[in-house]
Amino acid sequence: MGYKALARKWRPKNFDEVMGQTETVSLLRNALTSERVHHAYLFTGTRGVGKTTMARIFAKALNCEKGVTPNPCGKCFSCQGIDNNNMVDLIEVDAASRTKVEETRELLDNVQYAPTQGRFKIYLIDEIHMFSKHSFNALLKTLEEPPEHVKFLLATTDHEKIPATVLSRCLKLNLKKISNKFLINYIEQVLEGEGIASSREAIKIIAESADGSARDALSLLDRIIVLSDGSIETADVSKLFGIIDKTIIIKIFELIAENNQAEVFKLIRDLAELAPNYELMLDQMLSLLKKIAVFQVTKDASQLSQDEDKIIMLSKKINPELCQLFFEICLLSKRNLIYSVEHNVAFEIMLVRLLNFKSDANNESNSQTQAGSSYSNSSIGDTPSKGMGSSNDEKKINKKDSTSAQAIQCLTWLEIVERLDIGGLPGELVNNAEMTYLKNENISLKIPLKHQHLNKKPYIDSIEKRINKVFGGTFKVAVGLEESTPDVDSPAYQKAATKEENTSKEKERLLNKPQVRDLQNLFDAKLKDIHLREET
Ligand SMILES: [Zn+2]
Structure with missing residues (x-):
């Protein structure tokens, strides 16, 4: 047997193995125990949280040969059939690939016939929101008068696209994003089961990157296992994800605090050669700034797990106002990163902004000290920069003005x-x-x-x-x-330019599509024009 993807191999097979969905599990268990099973369930939640997994366990519970039970045996013909994807009474449909109304009708025409092997005929329709209006109408007719032997288990990542008429006939179960704590446990279990050693830090990074999705966590693990030789080290994972070591993030802020522009850019250019993930780097910067800001308010060093002395030192060099401002700038840059083609350039521009504000703050604190202002207290530890060009009077703006x-x-x-x-x-x-x-x-x-x-x-x-x-x-x-x-x-010009750029990119992408190329070759066709729809 070849390599089986971890997500398939470690898919929970009964309710006990499902993690982080306590409410939904207990609701389904109760329904099964009391044999008050609704005829249609809608599982909602983001990708990889276990919607279809939960639906399949529920299907086993309904059709287990031992009787309707919250604890399906997992051994009978029906349970095994569902585990191996060959149980005829569990009809799995991916709505994304079957959107035509004829196909839906054909599917639902068979609803009236009794199940072949099991107790119930179960329709598991994934990504149900992809159904067309006509398909929904066809489904609605069946949902209005479902035969006794039929159960519908619907799953979706986007329940808002489902018509209210359909929604009102389903029992909606909202699956939560899986918390980091659960994901970490889960990854540890899987690695133990696979006999692979790993550092705790590496597991944490994987869990964070998976962002609440168990399936994503396992497919990331798949990739890492292929690259590693028997044990997963933090450095391997960091490299794979383009994560920069924490000490470097601290170093960046130390250099900014010292207003050492030359060294900041030297460091960033060196980093660029490692092709880091700039989005994650901004996350790391935001997380560090948050720690500094919290420490500035609480003065509680016990909350700082690692790099304690560095954070305390930075909290003195970067005053609270500046820290807030840095946070804003980093956050804004992170949001704008998606619009930027070259992330390294966007990142450098952000650093220029941080440095500008740092040197402004230096100048201000300097002038305020000279003017005997009480605000100088907030800038203790700032090194006054040399060569102030403008007069002190001009710098004496009041605090409210300077903030806005x-x-x-x-x-x-x-x-x-x-x-x-x-x-x-x-x-x-x-x-x-x-x-x-x-x-x-x-x-x-x-x-x-x-x-x-x-x-x-x-x-x-x-x-x-x-x-x-x-x-x-x-x-x-x-x-x-x-x-x-x-x-x-002007914004009008820039918006038009961005649109034009997007259009030409899209055109290039289209021209490179094999289907389009075939058309061109076969019929000597030319792409005349394309229009991008405005996102609303
Ligand atoms: Zn069974």
Whole structure:
């Protein structure tokens, strides 16, 4: 026998083996014990949480030769048949591959016939939300008057796409994401059963990457086992997932805290050669910042498991406000990462932002100290940077102003406009404008001459109002006209450019599809045009 995927080999075979779904299991057990079994169940939940596994165990419980029982024997003809996928009275359907109404009708036409071997004829329909409207109607007719010998077990990752008429005839069971604790136990059990040694840390990484899905956890394990020789080490797993060692994440913040720009970028370029997973790296940075922020409030070092002294040191070098700001910037970068083609570039730009704020904070704390301000306390440990260009007076902005100005300053104009979410002609104005200046709550915009009809005081007033509402401040907006410059930095232009880029990427992808290539070769066909649907 060849290698059997772990997810199949270790699939729970009875209710006792199901993990992390206590409520659903006890509900099904009760139904079986009291023999009050509904005729249709809908299992909902994200991928890999055990929807079809649960349905199959339930099917065994209904058809076990020992009688309807919460503990199917697992040995009889029926139980074995279900375990080996050859029980004729369990009809498994993947709705995603069978969406035509004729197929559904054909399937349901057989509902009236009695089961061949078992007590019940059981229809297990996975990804039921993929059914067409007509297929749902066909199903609904059967659900309205189901024969005594038929049970429907439906499973879906997206119950909102199921018509209310169908939903109302099913008993809905919501399966939860599997907690990390359960996943870790599960992976440990599987590895023990497979006779493979592993470090606890490696298992934790796998569990975290699986994100609540038992199936994902096991397919990740499959991949790692192939690559490892008998034992799974943290380093192997980190390498496979592109996870950067924690000490390096700490080092990045140490260098930022010292405002050591050259070393930060040297470190990042070295890292880039390891092709790290930047999303995970941002997660690690966020997690570290969270630890620093919590320590700054609680001063409780006992909660810091590892790297205690490093975190305490960083909590002194990065003041609480800056820590919050860093967190915001990292979070925003993580969200925007999906729009970026080159993750390393996006990551470097984020570092530039962090460094900018660090040096700003240095300058400010320096000037505040000189001005005898009480805020200097919050920046203990900051090293004053050398060569301050501007006068102290200019830097003496009050604290409230600097906070709202700071929040907005870590955003591009496009990001600001997206947050403003403003419509009508003021919306046109902001979308066609470029930001030329942003400091101390003064914003200067410029728009091309062709849009000069938008340069009206009421529009500007309503933009000011909106900015002040969203970012909380007293911003002043000034708009100027520009004759010659192309408006390449305006949100309208950038959105159009992104759309064009997506379209051309999609075109390239289509042209590379074998089916399309065949068409081209056979009929000398040309791809004329493609349209992307707007996501809503
Ligand atoms: Zn049995």
